[in-house]
Amino acid sequence: MCKRVSMHSFVEKYRLIFGSNIDNFLQSLKLPKEKFFRLNLARNFNYLSEFEYLNIPFSRCDLFDNVYKLKESDKNIRLSDTISFFTGGIYIQNPSSLLPVKFLIENIDVDEPVILDMASAPGGKTTALSEFLDRRGLIVANEPSKSRLKDLNFNIEKNFAYNVATVSYDGRVLHKYLSEVFDAVLLDAPCSNENKIFHDNAVLNNWSETLVERLAKLQRELIESACFTLRKGGILIYSTCTFSIEENEQIVEYLLSEYDVELIDLNKGDFDYGLSGNSNIDKKVVRILPHSGRYPGFDGFFVAGFRKKGGGISNRNVKILNSGYGLRTPAEDSIIYEIKNDLYLSPKYQISGLKYEKFGTKLGKKIKNMVEYSSQACWEFGDKLIKKKLVIDDYEKAKKFVKGENLKLKDYDNKEGVLFFKDIPLGYFKIVDGRIKNKIDRYFLRGLK
Numbered sequence: 001m002c003k004r005v006s007m008h009s010f011v012e013k014y015r016l017i018f019g020s021n022i023d024n025f026l027q028s029l030k031l032p033k034e035k036f037f038r039l040n041l042a043r044n045f046n047y048l049s050e051f052e053y054l055n056i057p058f059s060r061c062d063l064f065d066n067v068y069k070l071k072e073s074d075k076n077i078r079l080s081d082t083i084s085f086f087t088g089g090i091y092i093q094n095p096s097s098l099l100p101v102k103f104l105i106e107n108i109d110v111d112e113p114v115i116l117d118m119a120s121a122p123g124g125k126t127t128a129l130s131e132f133l134d135r136r137g138l139i140v141a142n143e144p145s146k147s148r149l150k151d152l153n154f155n156i157e158k159n160f161a162y163n164v165a166t167v168s169y170d171g172r173v174l175h176k177y178l179s180e181v182f183d184a185v186l187l188d189a190p191c192s193n194e195n196k197i198f199h200d201n202a203v204l205n206n207w208s209e210t211l212v213e214r215l216a217k218l219q220r221e222l223i224e225s226a227c228f229t230l231r232k233g234g235i236l237i238y239s240t241c242t243f244s245i246e247e248n249e250q251i252v253e254y255l256l257s258e259y260d261v262e263l264i265d266l267n268k269g270d271f272d273y274g275l276s277g278n279s280n281i282d283k284k285v286v287r288i289l290p291h292s293g294r295y296p297g298f299d300g301f302f303v304a305g306f307r308k309k310g311g312g313i314s315n316r317n318v319k320i321l322n323s324g325y326g327l328r329t330p331a332e333d334s335i336i337y338e339i340k341n342d343l344y345l346s347p348k349y350q351i352s353g354l355k356y357e358k359f360g361t362k363l364g365k366k367i368k369n370m371v372e373y374s375s376q377a378c379w380e381f382g383d384k385l386i387k388k389k390l391v392i393d394d395y396e397k398a399k400k401f402v403k404g405e406n407l408k409l410k411d412y413d414n415k416e417g418v419l420f421f422k423d424i425p426l427g428y429f430k431i432v433d434g435r436i437k438n439k440i441d442r443y444f445l446r447g448l449k
Contacts, residue, residue: 006207010197013209014243017275021291028290030198034297035070036061037079037090038098038124040159041131043380046423047089050082053395053422062295064102066131067095069297083421086402086444087379088158093124096288096301097188100239101128103266103286103305104184107235112137112333113183114349118171118226121148123155125188130161136333138349139164140182142171153358158444160380162334163347166358172221175228177353184235185226189219191240191247195290195300216246220254227259232310236261239303243289248302249276252285255306264305271295274302330363330381341366345377362441375427375440378418382425388417390429390436401426404445407436 015022039047048068051058057071070077084090104115113133120126120141129139141156141164143149149168156164169177171187192212196203223238230236238255240247253276255261265284267273272289274282288294288301329336335348337360346360364373373385383389390412392398397407398421412431419426419436428439 006204009209010194010204010207017245018291024291025289029195029300031290033094033199033299035077035079036092036094036297037068037070037085038064038093038128039066039068040089040091041066042135042160043089043382045089045382045425047084049422050084050424054082061095064095064098067093067098083398083402083424083426086399087424087426088160088376089379089424091124091127091155091159093128094297094299095295096299097124097241098128099286099288099301099303100186100188100237101125101132103264103303104129104186104235104237105132107264107305107307108184109233109235110137110183112349114138114181114351115140116174116178116182116185116226116229117141118174118185118187118222119143119190120166120188121145121152123152123159125186126152126164127155127159127161129186130159130164133163135161135163135331137163137183138347138351140351140354141166142169142174144168144170149357154443156358157361157376158379160361160376162331162345162361162380164358165347165350165354165356165360167354168357172218172225175225178229178351180229180231181351182229182234183231184237185230186237186239187222187226188239189215189222189247189251191215191219191242192244194242194244196241212244212246216244216250219247219251223251223255224259227255227261227306227308230308232308234308235264236306236308237303238306239301241299241301243275243300243302245276248304249274249278249281249285252281252304253278256281260309261306262309264307266303266305330377330385334360336363338366343371372416372439373428376444378425378428382420383418386416386418386428388414389420390414390417391420391422393422395421398426401429401436401438402440404438404440404442406438409434409436412436 018025058068061067117126121143126141143152193203263284266286272287272292274285286303288298342365343363344360345363362374363377364371416430419429430437
């Protein structure tokens with residue numbers, strides 16, 4: 001009964017908005033989801049070669065040079081079962097959810113920004129931000145849920161997004177710790193997820209006008225806090241994956257009426273317009289309406305951008321760190337620090353007064369006077385860390401290796417190195433008793449489930 005009532009209420013609500021197009025709107029939400037993936041821009045490896053080797057047809061997405069769609073919706077094709085996915089070379093992600101990242105990067109005005117990702121798990125936008133910035137600056141990724149924080153930290157480590165630091169605060173009170181700190185804030189707000197209403201029974205069963213109103217209240221509180229954490233002249237990007245005007249255009253109206261911000265024209269005629277009836281807002285915000293057909297396969301989405309009025313420098317109380325370890329860093333704008341013989345690569349900036357859950361990524365561990373590099377560092381840098389590599393052409397053996405198995409060895413002179421499948425790095429290894437000893441951290445094997 002709850003499901004039937006929810007669906008009736010949902011349909012009648014959007015019938016008032018879309019009128020004669022209601023059937024097209026509903027049908028567009030029932031279509032099977034297309035399969036998209038994002039290439040890791042921070043790495044210079046040809047992950048597409050794996051798809052070519054497997055004869056998986058793909059095409060590039062119009063809006064993003066590094067986003068691809070599978071041409072066939074064959075259910076047997078599992079992107080999560082590829083080497084590229086295991087090693088952080090690709091991220092499975094609908095391109096709609098990359099629009100907030102695209103707009104933030106296009107409108108930011110500093111080269112090494114300090115950015116807040118306010119509600120960041122599971123990490124798709126966070127890791128994309130890191131890649132689009134080529135690991136420059138500092139991204140503070142906040143996730144209040146401790147269980148979701150684990151997924152966020154996992155994806156950051158696998159992606160090797162070393163310029164990301166994670167924290168776990170209620171986003172509504174972040175401004176109490178961070179006043180006018182950030183050059184940019186990304187708020188992908190918790191929402192009613194109406195885009196998934198025919199694909200997730202929980203979304204449909206829980207949907208109600210009361211839920212929408214409750215979430216809109218939460219969104220107002222979050223965007224207020226986000227605005228306070230933003231420096232004058234900084235950029236705020238707000239997004240949801242839902243259709244309701246209450247959670248989208250009305251949040252924009254609220255912020256414009258209550259705070260000293262101006263709306264950025266993100267749309268520029270390239271996307272569907274807003275639905276509020278206020279042309280001053282509707283023409284500047286971005287809607288992805290699946291039934292419009294402008295971007296086939298894109299999930300329903302909403303994005304708005306604001307600039308905080310005024311100018312000047314940040315009050316961010318950011319200090320530049322010095323490496324506590326004498327090893328040359330493998331990347332610019334990073335440092336190495338050591339904890340109990342474990343070495344970490346991290347951003348060179350740190351905001352004082354925060355409790356960090358994770359700061360940087362694991363570079364390796366110190367063994368006597370040598371460094372045993374982590375496989376995730378090898379996934380990022382390939383053989384730049386160790387000028388010794390072993391290339392194998394057997395795909396099944398390569399998959400076994402990234403799943404934690406050791407391999408038999410024929411001939412290899414060196415005792416350690418980076419194993420590759422063709423030109424894709426698989427991870428760090430050592431030769432032990434004539435076998436290629438797998439050194440991939442067991443931490444990553446849970447990601448194979």
